[in-house]
Amino acid sequence: MSAPHPRRAAVTGIGVVAPNGTNTEAFWKATMEGVAVLDRITRDGCEHLPLRVAGQIRDFDPPAAIEERYLVQTDRFTHFAMAAADLALDDAGLGRSDTDAAPFSVGVVTAAGSGGGEFGQRELQQLWGKGSRFVGPYQSIAWFYAASTGQISIRRGLKGPCGVVASDEAGGLDALAHAARAVRRGTDVMVAGATEAPLAPYSMVCQLGYEELSTVDEPDRAYRPFTTAACGFVPAEGGAMLVVEAEGSARERGVPVRATLAGHAATFTGASRWRESREGLAQAIRGALDEAGCAPEEIDVVFADALGVPEADRAEALAIADALGPHGTRVPVTAPKTAVGRAYGAAPVLDVATAVLAMEHGLIPPTPNVFDICHDLDLVTVRARAAEVRTALVLSRGLMGSNAALVLRRGAAGAS
Amino acid sequence: MRRRVAVTGIGIVAPGGIGVPAFWDLLTSGRTATRGITFFDPSGLRSQIAAECDFDPAAHGLDAEQIARSDRYLQFALVAGAEAIQDSGLDLAAENPWRVGVSLGTAVGGTTRLEHDYVLVSHGGQRWDVDHREAGPHLHRAFSPSTLASAVAERFEARGPVQTVSTGCTSGLDAVGYAFHTIEEGRADVCITGASDSPISPITMACFDAIKATSPSNDDPAHASRPFDARRNGFVMGEGGAVLVLEELEHARARGAHVYCEIGGYATFGNAYHMTGLTGEGLEMARAIEDALGQARLDATAIDYVNAHGSGTLQNDRHETAAVKRALGAHAYETPMSSIKSMVGHSLGAIGAIEVVACALALAHQVVPPTANYETPDPECDLDYVPRVARERRLRSVLSVGSGFGGFQSAVIMNLPREKTE
Numbered sequence: 053m054s055a056p057h058p059r060r061a062a063v064t065g066i067g068v069v070a071p072n073g074t075n076t077e078a079f080w081k082a083t084m085e086g087v088a089v090l091d092r093i094t095r096d097g098c099e100h101l102p103l104r105v106a107g108q109i110r111d112f113d114p115p116a117a118i119e120e121r122y123l124v125q126t127d128r129f130t131h132f133a134m135a136a137a138d139l140a141l142d143d144a145g146l147g148r149s150d151t152d153a154a155p156f157s158v159g160v161v162t163a164a165g166s167g168g169g170e171f172g173q174r175e176l177q178q179l180w181g182k183g184s185r186f187v188g189p190y191q192s193i194a195w196f197y198a199a200s201t202g203q204i205s206i207r208r209g210l211k212g213p214c215g216v217v218a219s220d221e222a223g224g225l226d227a228l229a230h231a232a233r234a235v236r237r238g239t240d241v242m243v244a245g246a247t248e249a250p251l252a253p254y255s256m257v258c259q260l261g262y263e264e265l266s267t268v269d270e271p272d273r274a275y276r277p278f279t280t281a282a283c284g285f286v287p288a289e290g291g292a293m294l295v296v297e298a299e300g301s302a303r304e305r306g307v308p309v310r311a312t313l314a315g316h317a318a319t320f321t322g323a324s325r326w327r328e329s330r331e332g333l334a335q336a337i338r339g340a341l342d343e344a345g346c347a348p349e350e351i352d353v354v355f356a357d358a359l360g361v362p363e364a365d366r367a368e369a370l371a372i373a374d375a376l377g378p379h380g381t382r383v384p385v386t387a388p389k390t391a392v393g394r395a396y397g398a399a400p401v402l403d404v405a406t407a408v409l410a411m412e413h414g415l416i417p418p419t420p421n422v423f424d425i426c427h428d429l430d431l432v433t434v435r436a437r438a439a440e441v442r443t444a445l446v447l448s449r450g451l452m453g454s455n456a457a458l459v460l461r462r463g464a465a466g467a468s
Numbered sequence: 469m470r471r472r473v474a475v476t477g478i479g480i481v482a483p484g485g486i487g488v489p490a491f492w493d494l495l496t497s498g499r500t501a502t503r504g505i506t507f508f509d510p511s512g513l514r515s516q517i518a519a520e521c522d523f524d525p526a527a528h529g530l531d532a533e534q535i536a537r538s539d540r541y542l543q544f545a546l547v548a549g550a551e552a553i554q555d556s557g558l559d560l561a562a563e564n565p566w567r568v569g570v571s572l573g574t575a576v577g578g579t580t581r582l583e584h585d586y587v588l589v590s591h592g593g594q595r596w597d598v599d600h601r602e603a604g605p606h607l608h609r610a611f612s613p614s615t616l617a618s619a620v621a622e623r624f625e626a627r628g629p630v631q632t633v634s635t636g637c638t639s640g641l642d643a644v645g646y647a648f649h650t651i652e653e654g655r656a657d658v659c660i661t662g663a664s665d666s667p668i669s670p671i672t673m674a675c676f677d678a679i680k681a682t683s684p685s686n687d688d689p690a691h692a693s694r695p696f697d698a699r700r701n702g703f704v705m706g707e708g709g710a711v712l713v714l715e716e717l718e719h720a721r722a723r724g725a726h727v728y729c730e731i732g733g734y735a736t737f738g739n740a741y742h743m744t745g746l747t748g749e750g751l752e753m754a755r756a757i758e759d760a761l762g763q764a765r766l767d768a769t770a771i772d773y774v775n776a777h778g779s780g781t782l783q784n785d786r787h788e789t790a791a792v793k794r795a796l797g798a799h800a801y802e803t804p805m806s807s808i809k810s811m812v813g814h815s816l817g818a819i820g821a822i823e824v825v826a827c828a829l830a831l832a833h834q835v836v837p838p839t840a841n842y843e844t845p846d847p848e849c850d851l852d853y854v855p856r857v858a859r860e861r862r863l864r865s866v867l868s869v870g871s872g873f874g875g876f877q878s879a880v881i882m883n884l885p886r887e888k889t890e
Contacts (some may be wrong), residue, residue, distance in 0.1 A: 096478050096596065096597075097596040097597035097598070098597070100595070101600055102600070111616060119781070125743070155740060156737060156755060159525030159737075159738070160738065164613070165612060165613065165614065166611075167613070172582075173586070173596070173598075173860065175671070175675070176583060176586050176590070176593065176671055177590065177593045177596065178593075179592030179593065179670060179674050180587055180592055180593025180670075180673055181588065181590075181592070181594060182593070182668065183512060184512050184513055184674040184677060185512070186671075187671070187674040187675055187677070187678050188678060189678045190677040191671075191674075191675040191678065192676055192678065192679060192681075192744070192873065193743040193873055195579075195675075195875075196575060196576060196634070196636055196873070197577075197613055197634035198575075198634055198635045198636040198872075198873065198874045198876070199539075199743075199874070201635070201738075201874060202738070202743055202873065202875055202876070203743070203874075205738035205740050205874065205875060206738075206740050206741065206742065206743065206874075206875060208740075209740045210738060210740055211737055211738050211739065211740045211752055212737065212738070213735070213736055213737060213738075214635070214736060214737065214738040214874065214875075214876050215633070215635060215642065215646075215736070216633065216634045216635045217631050217633060217634075218577075218613035218614055218632040218633070218634040219615040219617065219630065219631040219632055220612070220618075223614065223631065223632075226629075226631055230646075233649070233653065240505055253596060253597055253598050254586060254589065254590070254598050255611070256600075257589055257598050257600040257603050257607070257835025258582070258603075258607050258608055258611035259608060259611065260600055260603070260608070261605065261606070261607050261609070261611075262604070262608050264645075276506060317629075317655075318628075318629040318630070318631075319566060319627055319628065319629070319630075320570070320618070320621045320626060320627050320628065320629075320630035321627060322618075322621075322622055323615075323618050323622065332627065336629075388543075388721070392780070398806050450614060451612065452612055452614040452615055452617075452618035453618050453621065453622070453630070454614065454618075454630055464858075
């Protein structure tokens with residue numbers, strides 16, 4: 053089972069639109085410096101809700117990034133997706149003429165959890181406030197979860213395999229794994245990732261039912277996983293798209309293989325059954341290591357799920373120990389998402405982007421707002437830590453019960 | 469050696485009757501289950517018709533708590549899932565739960581409850597700053613699309629890869645395709661797959677009204693869904709759920725399971741053209757068919773039946789006819805191709821899985837379901853659409869295709885098991 057895949061899936065481009073940076077450089081700088089940007093929610097119509105803190109994107113100007121005809125027919129989550137896809141394709145050196153030369157060789161897969169909530173709320177208000185004649189022609193294509201994959205495919209002329217997974221937070225890793233499998237099956241390039249926009253008033257009302265949600269109103273205290281002050285998670289918007297490419301295709305184009313998606317596995321242990329997620333997450337880690345042909349000791353950093361719920365944090369710390377053995381308490385663990393919040397399916401995709409950047413810079417970014425760890429983990433806090441990162445493990449769990457693990461290898465994976 | 473994937477159980481909730489026997493009876497009778505909308509007052513809408521399920525969840529084994537916390541589309545999936553598991557004869561308690569996966573599709577998921585609670589919190593669409601105190605206790609489950617696969621995995625205690633697939637109107641085919649690849653690639657031995665949607669709600673009807681995609685034949689609902697007919701004027705909304713048990717073939721044989729058929733190939737491509745528009749050429753759907761044929765190691769001439777997307781919109785049926793001719797060549801003219809949407813409507817994300825179940829039954833019974841309401845030929849749609857009457861035919865390999873918003877084009881190939889080893 054651990055034989056190397058004949059077509060390895062490489063990361064050749066990264067595009068980030070996040071609360072702490074709307075391009076990859078700004079995102080990495082803020083992440084490395086541990087700048088926390090969680091803030092009081094200032095969206096129109098949200099002032100009165102008992103959810104006060106989130107990771108909001110403030111410096112994204114949609115008309116500067118996206119043509120008017122695409123803007124009018126899409127929700128904010130798709131604006132982020134289109135912009136992030138552009139950044140990733142540019143980063144990979146793939147221009148329109150490259151993809152037009154072989155459109156069936158380039159596909160798109162996204163994970164989606166929030167859908168087009170702001171657009172949807174506006175049209176629901178038209179329908180129920182005024183009447184069915186006032187519902188606009190774009191509601192049918194803006195609200196649904198497939199909007200981002202479809203619009204990226206159309207706007208960039210990409211005719212390869214198109215997919216949409218909606219499997220919780222962990223779906224972000226599933227989408228990347230889906231892309232890696234498409235590459236192994238013969239597609240040259242996949243544009244893959246997730247973006248979310250869950251901060252419209254009605255979307256926030258929908259999230260209030262999650263018992264794991266933090267309702268603390270001080271931004272520095274609202275999301276503090278692995279501490280005795282853990283009080284739940286904070287939602288965020290934004291995300292990342294990556295270019296996942298056959299290693300041979302990257303070599304032919306003369307672009308660097310920045311990392312390979314070496315192993316992935318996903319399991320399910322039930323919605324909000326956090327104690328049971330220990331076994332599920334450990335099982336996912338073992339599966340991902342096995343597919344990557346990777347020994348536990350080879351893992352140089354773990355990007356934790358870090359839900360911020362005491363029982364879930366404990367389960368995660370124990371799962372890391374269960375699956376990695378003694379190495380589990382020695383390996384550096386980090387959760388840079390405490391700076392920006394959890395952007396649902398996009399959260400682990402941001403972590404994968406960060407992992408690739410950490411490999412390139414030899415720096416493990418810290419976990420802002422988190423001190424005094426109450427679990428047996430070497431959590432990187434306060435400031436970034438210099439380290440050679442050859443292999444990274446990214447973990448994610450979803451509120452509806454999914455667990456996933458992804459192993460990344462640096463560069464062309466010199467091994468093999 | 470390549471792992472082969474068998475269908476060993478099927479279950480269904482569809483308009484016109486709940487459960488596999490009622491569904492097959494409807495399809496082979498050529499009756500239609502389309503009618504005037506009864507779920508809400510549709511006046512003011514352009515299209516006021518739909519294929520509704522007469523579905524009583526309590527009569528199908530769901531308890532009061534399951535009913536209260538599960539949206540209608542989840543109820544469909546739970547009921548169809550129970551039928552499929554029972555049909556498969558699989559003893560899930562004896563399976564390694566980490567090797568049992570779930571892959572279910574939905575296009576609009578929990579939107580019916582999202583809309584219901586929206587009306588409460590917005591005081592009937594009057595306020596943007598919605599009042600959270602009016603929201604129901606299960607709203608968060610409607611907000612998250614992953615609730616579908618999660619609810620089914622919890623019910624049947626699957627612990628392997630569990631995912632919800634949401635590619636709009638190809639969700640059902642894609643969910644089955646993902647399940648097929650999951651088993652083929654060795655990530656699970658059993659996968660509970662299928663799709664569910666309950667889109668007959670004011671907001672979903674209104675948004676298809678806005679683009680005139682649905683049929684306005686309100687005065688004759690029984691004959692409103694007319695795929696491939698020259699007088700077709702849009703699709704008729706439907707609802708329902710279908711679940712299949714997929715199993716690695718040797719795993720199924722080892723326990724002596726009945727094998728309906730194998731999944732031979734699955735592919736999907738984007739047309740990169742328009743979110744709702746289709747080209748006349750059908751290039752991308754043809755490519756999906758060719759790719760799926762390649763996986764199944766079949767020539768185009770091996771296809772004995774095409775289960776069409778056949779939504780009954782002007783552009784879809786033309787596009788699809790062109791695509792099938794492009795992929796199957798002259799053989800397309802000798803191959804029956806029908807649309808069951810003429811009878812059960814178009815249930816968005818669910819219909820692809822409902823059509824896969826129809827294909828499994830067609831193979832089992834060696835009968836091709838008809839296209840109801842087909843009367844007047846359209847010169848641009850010149851294939852054999854099996855008008856109105858089911859047809860006996862020797863079927864070994866069948867093809868089901870789907871086309872959806874976003875430009876997605878998907879194809880699944882199903883075969884009767886052949887004993888030759890590969």
